[in-house]
Structure formats: C-alpha cells, structure tokens
Amino acid sequence: MNVFDTIHAVRPEVDPMPLTDRRMIRETLFGVGHDDTTRSFGARSESGAVVSTAPHGTRIASRRRPRRSGSILKMVAGIAAVAIVGAIAWSFVSGRDDDVISEPSDLTIAETTAASTAPPTTDPPFVRTGVSRASPLALPSSLLAVDDVSISPAVTGSSTLLLTAPDGTTMWMAEFDGDPVGTDGLEVRQVGAVGIGVPAAGGGASVTYQLLTPCGVVVLGDAPGAPLDRPEVIALFESMSLDGNATIDVSLPAGFSVLDIGEAQASFAAQFQVPVFTETRAARLVQIPDGSISQLVFGGRQLAPTTFLGGPAFVDAAPTDPALVSVYWQDGPTVFNVSSAELTFEDLQSFVDALEPATTDDWMQRFDMPVPVAPAPTSTCAPQPSFGPTLNP
Amino acid sequence: MPLTGAAAARLYDDHVDAVHALVARRVGAAAAPAITAEAFELALRTWDRFDTERGTERLFLYGIATRALRGHLDVERDHLRSLRITSDALSVDMLDPLVSGQQAAPARVVEHEANEDLRGGSAAVTGDDGADPRAPEARVMRAVSELDPEDRDIVLLSLWESCPQSSIAEALELPVSSVRSALGRIRRELKIAVAKDAS
Numbered sequence: 237m238n239v240f241d242t243i244h245a246v247r248p249e250v251d252p253m254p255l256t257d258r259r260m261i262r263e264t265l266f267g268v269g270h271d272d273t274t275r276s277f278g279a280r281s282e283s284g285a286v287v288s289t290a291p292h293g294t295r296i297a298s299r300r301r302p303r304r305s306g307s308i309l310k311m312v313a314g315i316a317a318v319a320i321v322g323a324i325a326w327s328f329v330s331g332r333d334d335d336v337i338s339e340p341s342d343l344t345i346a347e348t349t350a351a352s353t354a355p356p357t358t359d360p361p362f363v364r365t366g367v368s369r370a371s372p373l374a375l376p377s378s379l380l381a382v383d384d385v386s387i388s389p390a391v392t393g394s395s396t397l398l399l400t401a402p403d404g405t406t407m408w409m410a411e412f413d414g415d416p417v418g419t420d421g422l423e424v425r426q427v428g429a430v431g432i433g434v435p436a437a438g439g440g441a442s443v444t445y446q447l448l449t450p451c452g453v454v455v456l457g458d459a460p461g462a463p464l465d466r467p468e469v470i471a472l473f474e475s476m477s478l479d480g481n482a483t484i485d486v487s488l489p490a491g492f493s494v495l496d497i498g499e500a501q502a503s504f505a506a507q508f509q510v511p512v513f514t515e516t517r518a519a520r521l522v523q524i525p526d527g528s529i530s531q532l533v534f535g536g537r538q539l540a541p542t543t544f545l546g547g548p549a550f551v552d553a554a555p556t557d558p559a560l561v562s563v564y565w566q567d568g569p570t571v572f573n574v575s576s577a578e579l580t581f582e583d584l585q586s587f588v589d590a591l592e593p594a595t596t597d598d599w600m601q602r603f604d605m606p607v608p609v610a611p612a613p614t615s616t617c618a619p620q621p622s623f624g625p626t627l628n629p
Numbered sequence: 630m631p632l633t634g635a636a637a638a639r640l641y642d643d644h645v646d647a648v649h650a651l652v653a654r655r656v657g658a659a660a661a662p663a664i665t666a667e668a669f670e671l672a673l674r675t676w677d678r679f680d681t682e683r684g685t686e687r688l689f690l691y692g693i694a695t696r697a698l699r700g701h702l703d704v705e706r707d708h709l710r711s712l713r714i715t716s717d718a719l720s721v722d723m724l725d726p727l728v729s730g731q732q733a734a735p736a737r738v739v740e741h742e743a744n745e746d747l748r749g750g751s752a753a754v755t756g757d758d759g760a761d762p763r764a765p766e767a768r769v770m771r772a773v774s775e776l777d778p779e780d781r782d783i784v785l786l787s788l789w790e791s792c793p794q795s796s797i798a799e800a801l802e803l804p805v806s807s808v809r810s811a812l813g814r815i816r817r818e819l820k821i822a823v824a825k826d827a828s
Binding site: 238239240242243244245246247248250251252253254257258260261262264265266366377378511586587589590592 | 634637638641642645646649650653654658661662665666669670673712713714765766769770772773784785787788789791792793794795796805809812813816819820823
C-alpha cells in the first residue's frame with residue numbers, strides 16, 4: 237500500500253450523531269420544535285440514520301435511479317450485438333473467435349488525422365483528466381473495487397473510420413487485414429464500383445454491410461435504427477472504389493464529413509464501482525492512447541456532440557439500453573469512453589473529474605495485468621485492405 | 630444575511646449526518662457534536678457567502694466544517710494519531726468482492742507506488758489504546774497529523790469523503806488545478822515524512 241492507500245484504509249467508520257446531541261444542537265440553533273413536524277427524529281432513530289459519505293449527496297440523491305440488476309451486462313450485450321459482424325471479421329483474421337465477441341473493446345484503431353474533430357495531440361492536455369504523452373492513461377485517485385479489467389492489444393493492420401452523413405447520422409467503417417472472407421449467408425449485389433454483402437437474415441439494431449475485397453475484411457455499420465439501403469448509404473458506396481491492392485478510395489459525397497479515423501491501438505478498460513452514499517454504482521472506463529473515437533465506438537453508434545467537463549465530447553444518442561449514459565472524448569493523446577446505466581451524466585463527470593494521470597506501467601501494476609501481445613498475422617494474402625489517400629491523406 | 634427559520638432547519642436536517650460524519654472521522658465521536666454545532670452556527674451566520682449557482686449546500690458545509698476543525702487542531706492531531714487499520718477496513722476496502730463473486734478474492738489493485746516501508750506485515754487490529762506506534766499506518770497518520778491544515782483537508786476530503794477534485798476545490802474555495810497539484814505534492818511529502826519516521 238502507498239501512503240494514500242493507507243490513509244484510505246484507516247478511514248474510521250462513524251456512528252450517526254446520538255439523537256440527544258442532534259436534538260440539542262437543533263434546539264440551540266432554531267429553538268424547541270421549530271419546523272420539526274416533517275422530520276421525525278423518532279423515525280430516523282428507528283431506522284438508523286444513514287451517514288452519507290458522498291460529497292455531493294444531495295445532488296446524487298435527487299437523481300439516483302434504482303439499481304438495475306444486470307444492466308451492465310445488457311449494455312455489453314447490446315454493444316456486442318451491434319459489433320457482431322466486425323467481431324466475426326476480426327476473429328476471422330486473427331483466428332481467435334472468443335476474444336472479440338465477448339470483448340467488443342478488443343478491436344480497432346486510429347491515428348488522429350487532420351480530419352479529426354478531436355484536438356490535435358500537440359495541444360496541451362485538458363484539465364479534465366490531465367493525461368499527457370508521458371502519462372497517457374487516467375486512473376481513479378482513490379481505490380475503487382473493479383468488476384473487470386482488460387487490456388486489448390492493438391490489432392495490426394486494422395483501422396476504423398467514423399463518418400457523419402448529411403442527415404446527422406453516424407456511419408462506422410472498419411478494415412481488417414487477413415484472408416478473404418466468404419459470402420455465405422450474405423445477399424451480394426453490386427453498388428457502383430464495389431460489391432456489397434448484407435446478412436440475409438437481417439435483424440439487429442443496425443444494418444451492417446460487408447464490402448467484397450480480395451483480402452481481409454471491410455465492414456460498414458450504419459446508424460442504429462437506420463433502414464437497409466437508405467440513400468445516404470447507397471451514395472457512400474457509390475463514391476467508393478477498390479483497387480487490386482484492396483485500397484479503398486472514398487470521395488466523400490456532399491454533406492459527409494469524417495468524424496474521426498485512426499489505426500488500431502491497445503485499449504485499456506475497467507469497470508469500477510463508484511461510491512454513492514452507502515452503495516456503489518458501476519461505471520465502465522475505456523481509454524486508448526493514440527487511439528480514435530472510431531475505435532471506441534466499435535460497430536458504430538449514433539453520436540451527438542456535447543460538453544463534458546468543459547470540453548468537447550460526444551454522447552451516445554441511441555444507446556442499446558435506454559438507461560445507459562455513454563460519453564466519448566479526447567484529452568491530449570488519449571481517447572476515452574465512460575459509460576454507466578446506473579449513474580447520470582453529471583455523476584460521470586464527477587467520476588472522471590477525480591481521475592488522475594497514469595502511465596501504462598502504473599495501470600498494469602495497479603491491476604496486476606500485463607499488456608498482452610497481439611497475435612501475429614496469419615494471413616498469406618498479399619493485398620490487404622486499407623483506406624486510401626482520398627479519404628485519409 | 631444569515632439563514633434562519635424553516636430554510637435553516639431544513640439545511641440542518643438534510644446535512645447534519647454528513648457533516649457530523651466528516652467531523653467525527655477527524656476528531657472522534659466525543660468531540661464531534663460540539664464541533665458540528667459550531668460548524669452549523671458558522672454556516673448559518675455566513676450563509677450569504679453560499680452561491681447556489683456555484684456549488685452545493687453539502688460542499689459549502691464541508692468547507693465550513695473544515696474551517697471549524699481548524700480551531701481544534703490538537704484534538705484532531707491526537708485522534709488521527711490514534712487511528713489504526715481494522716480488519717473490516719481490509720476486508721471491505723482492500724479487496725474486490727466482485728471478482729469471481731468470491732468474498733475472499735485477493736485485492737485486484739496493486740499500487741504502483743508501493744512503499745516497502747509500508748508493506749511491513751499485515752495490518753494489525755488494534756484499539757486506540759496500546760496501538761503499536763511502529764505500525765505502518767501509525768507512521769502515515771502521524772505524518773498526516775503534521776500536515777499543513779489545508780493540505781490535510783484536501784487529502785482527507787479526497788480519501789475519506791470520496792470528494793472529486795472539483796468538489797474539494799469548491800468546498801475549500803481553491804482552483805481545481807491547485808487541488809490536483811496539491812494531491813501529488815502531498816503524496817510525495819507524506820512518503821518522505823514516513824520514510825524519515827521509519828529510519
């Protein structure tokens with residue numbers, strides 16, 4: 237234990253103020269029985285006054301939601317469902333089915349480019365987490381229980397892209413190196429210069445399209461709830477071309493813009509139990525140094541701009557769980573996603589505000605977990621998919 | 630303008646438990662009621678300083694309570710020095726009960742700034758009387774008791790009251806950046822003080 241851990245461990249548990257003291261002080265301050273009819277000391281005494289340890293208890297109490305059993309599991313399941321096609325793609329190229337489907341954060345990507353809306357990495361770090369090139373991660377300043385912790389290695393040769401369509405919806409694309417993927421179970425057709433496969437079974441919260449490429453996998457995940465073959469998607473496909481090296485050039489149609497793009501980087505995820513009064517609530521924090529928001533939203537999400545702790549950020553505008561609050565942002569070199577179905581947006585701000593910068597070594601030591609090594613590429617297929625200079629100069 | 634009447638009574642009823650808990654942790658149960666009363670009297674008298682746009686009642690009261698504690702530094706010092714880690718604190722705070730659903734799951738958190746001086750042995754379960762002054766936490770709490778009062782407020786609001794840095798800044802009327810940098814500095818100072826004490 238370091239000194240702060242020791243102080244935390246020494247924290248005394250205290251009993252509620254004795255009823256006689258409580259009443260005596262009250263009467264000293266306000267007089268006997270002053271406005272005391274609605275606040276029964278007897279009731280408090282019988283129930284045992286609850287001593288709050290939350291500094292912002294009044295605010296949280298007014299907004300607290302009933303604890304949702306398994307809500308985080310639902311959240312993970314929802315994200316996993318959205319990401320299923322991409323996950324299959326990744327498992328195909330990596331040869332490891334289990335990792336990615338159960339751990340959607342395993343995937344992707346990205347190096348910030350000039351097209352990114354996130355601040356360039358040369359900017360001074362935002363105060364909200366204080367991360368920097370030297371300390372690119374953030375950790376709670378005090379010890380918190382954790383439900384799960386994972387570090388996902390960077391997936392070599394993969395990248396992701398997040399586009400905003402003219403109607404404000406968000407489209408997500410990803411490319412993965414590897415052997416070519418078959419078209420079993422897909423309805424295949426030609427749209428413009430590219431071949432497209434769509435799962436014949438359909439279903440799911442969003443439509444996922446697969447580009448037919450000579451090697452590797454390229455997928456496009458449409459915004460949640462968007463219909464199959466909507467005009468914006470067709471326009472995007474019609475703007476694409478694919479050469480013999482599987483390079484994807486996209487001359488973005490009018491009204492489209494790149495929200496973020498980048499190559500896959502290692503991601504660090506942990507679900508913490510955040511103290512609220514005498515309970516704890518789950519909050520999941522994913523962070524990717526040198527990553528992109530497009531990697532964080534693996535499978536695609538509908539994002540809406542917001543302000544989080546005074547800086548620009550995005551919220552998931554159509555979460556798989558209506559109770560889920562999910563926020564994405566970039567501080568310095570690192571992109572973050574914090575989400576919870578049990579805490580409000582404001583509570584998540586308080587949680588993030590209490591984070592402190594940490595190095596990768598700090599993170600690994602705190603959770604006793606090394607950064608895993610990404611599996612070596614097994615593909616012998618020469619042309620690997622990549623986004624071309626038209627889109628990613 | 631002091632806060633009076635029903636609004637003052639409501640403020641007291643809503644927050645007295647939390648303020649008392651903060652004070653009791655700092656000075657012990659015996660001295661806590663009187664200092665809590667002192668804090669509320671001061672809060673009601675200076676209520677015009679509370680800005681509803683800027684902060685919460687709870688944090689304003691935390692700030693007032695820490696000011697009230699400044700008048701009882703000797704009592705606080707003696708109490709802090711008497712504190713020891715209890716077995717409950719270890720089992721509840723230092724373990725992750727959710728990992729694999731096992732109550733006795735080993736701690737998942739391994740601090741990167743572990744100080745070998747502080748590792749010595751398992752935490753003893755002791756009372757206030759006869760506590761081993763050489764216990765690792767005794768050295769830490771002696772160092773805490775010697776901190777500048779404002780630094781002590783910052784570190785104990787963070788570690789004992791789970792206040793985010795922004796809340797500490799609000800309670801103590803400091804810039805957030807000052808709180809952030811202070812926490813790093815205090816940790817270093819405490820490590821040095823504990824190491825000196827051990828030698």
